[in-house]
Amino acid sequence: MAIAATIPSRARRRPASTHRPPLTIYFFALVVIGLMLAPVAYIILGGFRNNSEITVDPSGLPGTWHWSNYVDVLTSRSFWAQVGNSGIAAIATTAFVVVLGLMAAYALSRYSFRGRGAVYALFTAGLMFPLTVAITPLYILVRTLGLTNSLAGVIVPQIAFALPMTIIILVPFLSAIPNELQEAAAIDGLGRLGFFWRMVIRLSLPGVITVGILAFIASWNAYMLPLFILNNEAAYTLPLGTQAFASQYAVDTAKVLAFTSLSMIPALIFFSLFERRIVGGLTGAVKG
Amino acid sequence: MAFLREHPQATEAEPANHDQTGVSATAPAPAGPGRRGPSLWPARGELAILIGPALIVFVAFVILPVALAAYYGFFSWSGYGAATDFIGLRNYVTILTDPDFHEALSHNAFIVIMSLVIQGPIALGVALLLNRKLRFQSVIRVLIFVPYVISEVVVGLGWSLMLQSNGALNGLLYKVGLGALATDWLSDPAIAIWTLLAIVTWKYVGFAVILFLAGLQGIPDEVTEAATIDGAGYWQIQRHIVLPLMGPTIRIWAFLSIIGSLQLFDLVWIIWGQYVASTAGTSTMATYMVANGRDAGSYGYGSAVAVVIFLISLIVALFYQRFVLRRDTAGALTGGKN
Numbered sequence: 102m103a104i105a106a107t108i109p110s111r112a113r114r115r116p117a118s119t120h121r122p123p124l125t126i127y128f129f130a131l132v133v134i135g136l137m138l139a140p141v142a143y144i145i146l147g148g149f150r151n152n153s154e155i156t157v158d159p160s161g162l163p164g165t166w167h168w169s170n171y172v173d174v175l176t177s178r179s180f181w182a183q184v185g186n187s188g189i190a191a192i193a194t195t196a197f198v199v200v201l202g203l204m205a206a207y208a209l210s211r212y213s214f215r216g217r218g219a220v221y222a223l224f225t226a227g228l229m230f231p232l233t234v235a236i237t238p239l240y241i242l243v244r245t246l247g248l249t250n251s252l253a254g255v256i257v258p259q260i261a262f263a264l265p266m267t268i269i270i271l272v273p274f275l276s277a278i279p280n281e282l283q284e285a286a287a288i289d290g291l292g293r294l295g296f297f298w299r300m301v302i303r304l305s306l307p308g309v310i311t312v313g314i315l316a317f318i319a320s321w322n323a324y325m326l327p328l329f330i331l332n333n334e335a336a337y338t339l340p341l342g343t344q345a346f347a348s349q350y351a352v353d354t355a356k357v358l359a360f361t362s363l364s365m366i367p368a369l370i371f372f373s374l375f376e377r378r379i380v381g382g383l384t385g386a387v388k389g
Numbered sequence: 390m391a392f393l394r395e396h397p398q399a400t401e402a403e404p405a406n407h408d409q410t411g412v413s414a415t416a417p418a419p420a421g422p423g424r425r426g427p428s429l430w431p432a433r434g435e436l437a438i439l440i441g442p443a444l445i446v447f448v449a450f451v452i453l454p455v456a457l458a459a460y461y462g463f464f465s466w467s468g469y470g471a472a473t474d475f476i477g478l479r480n481y482v483t484i485l486t487d488p489d490f491h492e493a494l495s496h497n498a499f500i501v502i503m504s505l506v507i508q509g510p511i512a513l514g515v516a517l518l519l520n521r522k523l524r525f526q527s528v529i530r531v532l533i534f535v536p537y538v539i540s541e542v543v544v545g546l547g548w549s550l551m552l553q554s555n556g557a558l559n560g561l562l563y564k565v566g567l568g569a570l571a572t573d574w575l576s577d578p579a580i581a582i583w584t585l586l587a588i589v590t591w592k593y594v595g596f597a598v599i600l601f602l603a604g605l606q607g608i609p610d611e612v613t614e615a616a617t618i619d620g621a622g623y624w625q626i627q628r629h630i631v632l633p634l635m636g637p638t639i640r641i642w643a644f645l646s647i648i649g650s651l652q653l654f655d656l657v658w659i660i661w662g663q664y665v666a667s668t669a670g671t672s673t674m675a676t677y678m679v680a681n682g683r684d685a686g687s688y689g690y691g692s693a694v695a696v697v698i699f700l701i702s703l704i705v706a707l708f709y710q711r712f713v714l715r716r717d718t719a720g721a722l723t724g725g726k727n
Binding site for chain 1 (some may be wrong): 452
């Protein structure tokens with residue numbers, strides 16, 4: 102119990118965790134991770150093989166490491182064009198979702214006005230209107246606005262469909278800010294909007310980061326909406342480009358695997374940087 | 390998922406409302422008794438600035454299209470010009486009598502139920518095991534979440550290459566002497582739907598794990614400590630204390646899982662495509678909608694299918710809310726990720 106003696110407060114909070122978790126748990130975790138990562142490993146490693154190796158032994162490891170597939174993809178112009186398109190769409194979607202969502206959530210959580218409940222209910226009902234249901238007329242609408250084959254035609258609907266989740270996650274964060282803080286700010290001469298800019302954004306940062314990441318990843322991975330809106334290869338985002346590449350080079354499995362693994366890297370990096378924040382943000386939301 | 394629960398802020402706003410008429414905000418607040426909550430600035434303009442943009446975008450690109458779907462659903466319409474060929478409920482009659490749609494619906498139902506039955510216990514088990522101080526804890530979490538984070542296109546392409554009859558899975562089976570198990574995973578109608586289920590499970594179980602982990606962290610240590618002091622064993626604590634406290638989180642997850650399964654589109658479309666999905670027995674309502682709507686140039690029909698999907702989802706959601714989530718609306722542990 103030497104540990105308990107040196108950090109008593111911690112030991113008091115979690116007596117169970119002073120026991121070492123048994124090795125079986127690590128073993129179990131290893132098995133789960135193995136199952137989750139095997140297909141990903143297949144994609145990444147397959148990109149280092151060549152087609153004859155893949156044909157002869159589809160489940161083998163790279164005998165010699167061929168970098169040419171990755172080099173080919175990384176030097177192709179269409180890959181970078183698609184990365185750029187996906188990046189623009191994801192960043193613009195995230196920025197607007199966070200700003201619009203934070204503003205609306207602030208109004209919904211800290212102003213009392215008639216119809217507030219109705220507006221809140223309208224946004225939450227948005228969860229019942231998934232993209233799948235709206236996509237056919239949405240395509241017509243975007244076409245009427247002349248936004249097909251432009252990233253704006255993807256970005257604006259994505260913002261709209263991300264707003265319900267964003268507002269639902271942010272409202273509890275903003276409601277949890279103590280009124281005393283706002284009163285103190287008011288005494289110091291800060292109006293409600295000033296309070297918003299100076300305090301609220303900082304205090305709700307965990308929630309903001311969570312919704313930002315969710316919006317970014319959803320946009321980066323989006324398939325159905327771009328499939329409907331973007332028919333011109335120059336406007337393709339990465340998922341569409343990856344699929345087009347796969348059907349264009351159907352016989353060149355190794356290169357398809359290289360392209361596929363490169364296309365998933367940005368979302369993975371982005372997520373692993375902020376993983377802790379996501380769980381933290383969700384914890385707040387789950388507690389309501 | 391707040392429409393499933395009481396509005397969290399309603400209670401705190403009430404007292405503020407009637408107390409505050411006439412209290413000017415700029416007046417430094419000498420808090421009288423009963424004066425709680427934020428004061429009411431003359432706030433209409435602020436409100437319009439704050440809510441307006443979000444509301445406009447949301448109504449224009451979410452609510453309006455769904456309303457348009459309901460309208461177009463009554464027309465035979467190729468998507469160009471105005472919809473004039475009003476055919477009443479004929480689209481709906483066609484949908485509801487089309488064996489292809491019935492089949493797609495049954496595939497959705499299968500995925501809905503099997504996802505709950507398979508993903509729920511797996512995710513709960515993994516979350517319980519990981520909800521302790523482990524070395525590499527955050528690494529483990531990130532890795533489990535990887536399939537959820539990568540795109541459907543990557544997942545679909547990767548799996549379809551692996552599962553081809555001359556793909557990596559069959560290759561591996563031959564290698565370890567289980568060649569008898571090698572089969573046509575993707576196009577055999579007896580197997581393909583199970584393949585789809587396996588891929589769906591693999592892709593989305595990480596989300597359930599993360600959600601459950603977040604829920605588990607919301608359970609105060611004191612509760613389990615008290616049980617430990619009272620002599621409860623690990624499994625007793627999990628079964629009788631943790632699991633009931635996880636109820637709201639599990640029910641919210643189940644709701645999201647059901648709605649997601651009813652809308653399933655991307656993976657099927659990427660792996661099987663329009664034509665193979667129906668012969669391999671993996672079509673879903675959404676792939677039916679795109680194949681028979683947009684791709685067939687029948688926007689009226691596609692809209693009607695969308696309405697049917699929406700109504701089915703809505704009915705399921707209302708039933709779920711009525712019979713499963715009912716108790717959550719009263720409890721203090723109410724809440725939801727959404």
